[in-house]
Amino acid sequence: MQKLGDVVRTAQGLAVVRTPGEEYPDLGTEVVDEQLDAVGRVVDVFGPVDRPYLAVSPSEDVALASLVGLKLYAR
Structure with a gap:
């Protein structure tokens, strides 16, 4: 398994996850x-290249x- 990161907030019905690296x-x-336990699926990547955010x-x-x-x- 690959660590995605921590959920930092929610927005527009999505969980925003801060990744630990690139x-x-x-x-x-x-x-x-x-x-x-299944939580959802990655639907978008955004933010800075060196430490992006994921929308789940x-x-x-x-x-x-x-x-x-x-x-x-x-x-």
Whole structure:
């Protein structure tokens, strides 16, 4: 598994994840939490090249507000 980073906020129905470095997964990659529960999928990459942000579209059964502060991973 690849660490995506921490959820720093929510915006427009998406979780905003700050990556730890330049590496990030492809769009559409499945995202899981530390318990390996499915959280959503990567839908966009934006921000500075050296440490971009990822927009994660949450799964239907995931409460978006509950993701803030969590560490997320790419499966």
